[in-house]
Amino acid sequence: MSNIQIYIKLPEYERQWCRHHFGEPCTFPNQSNINSVIRYFTKKRPEGAEVETKKEGELAICIPDSQSKDPYYYNYLTAPGKKAIAEAINDIFTKQMFEDLSAIQFRAIPLTLIIRDWMATNGISYEQEHNIIQKYTRIKDAYRKCGVNISRGYKHEDIGMNCRKRVNKR
Numbered sequence: 001m002s003n004i005q006i007y008i009k010l011p012e013y014e015r016q017w018c019r020h021h022f023g024e025p026c027t028f029p030n031q032s033n034i035n036s037v038i039r040y041f042t043k044k045r046p047e048g049a050e051v052e053t054k055k056e057g058e059l060a061i062c063i064p065d066s067q068s069k070d071p072y073y074y075n076y077l078t079a080p081g082k083k084a085i086a087e088a089i090n091d092i093f094t095k096q097m098f099e100d101l102s103a104i105q106f107r108a109i110p111l112t113l114i115i116r117d118w119m120a121t122n123g124i125s126y127e128q129e130h131n132i133i134q135k136y137t138r139i140k141d142a143y144r145k146c147g148v149n150i151s152r153g154y155k156h157e158d159i160g161m162n163c164r165k166r167v168n169k170r
Contacts (some may be wrong), residue, residue, distance in 0.1 A: 004071040006038070007058040008085050013119075013128040014093050015059045020123025025060035035064040037088040041081030042074040049076060061085070096122075097132070098139055111136075 005025050010018070018026045030032045042063060045051075052061055063071035077085070100118055101111075119125075124132065127156055144150075 004063045004075050005054075005060045006063055006075065006077055006082075007052055007054045007056050007060055008040070008082055008089070009055075010086055010089060011131065012057075013124050013131050014089060015057075016124045016128065017093055017122050018059055018089060027062045028064070030064070034085065034088045037085055038064060039069055040073070041077055041084055042069060043076045043078070043084050045076040045080070053095075061090075073103065094135070094139070097136060098150055099126050100135055 015087060022028055028038075038061070063075055065071065066074075099117070112129075112133065113134065116126065116129065119129065119132060
């Protein structure tokens with residue numbers, strides 16, 4: 001991994017999660033999807049373009065080494081490239097959060113306690129609790145609208161039509 005860094009704006013809870021799991025600056029696993037996205041979007045710095053410094057709300061990420069794209073030369077990101085990397089990080093964060101919180105077997109324990117424990121385990125401060133609850137609730141509600149029950153073992157009313165039927169009607 002190179003010591004050359006890029007800076008990506010992320011929500012506070014995702015920055016905390018990344019630092020907890022991947023260090024600071026973040027160094028993602030060699031064969032990870034995020035590193036593939038970083039390699040794809042890094043470009044040669046245009047002449048006259050200033051070297052960026054870390055700003056408030058940004059996460060420092062080490063550019064992965066690559067035989068085809070040496071980070072010394074390929075260390076520039078366009079706005080769409082930064083957005084793509086932020087989306088890749090969000091995808092991994094959301095997947096872990098969703099899988100961890102949906103697999104809970106303790107149906108009698110309030111979800112807020114389960115979320116607080118998950119946050120502590122993943123290096124996320126309690127000030128972010130509302131954001132995590134909202135994110136998880138939005139995912140559950142989106143599935144519920146399609147008739148898929150992913151909540152903690154409680155049955156939902158049958159809404160009568162799943163997503164595939166709705167899509168086919170359009």
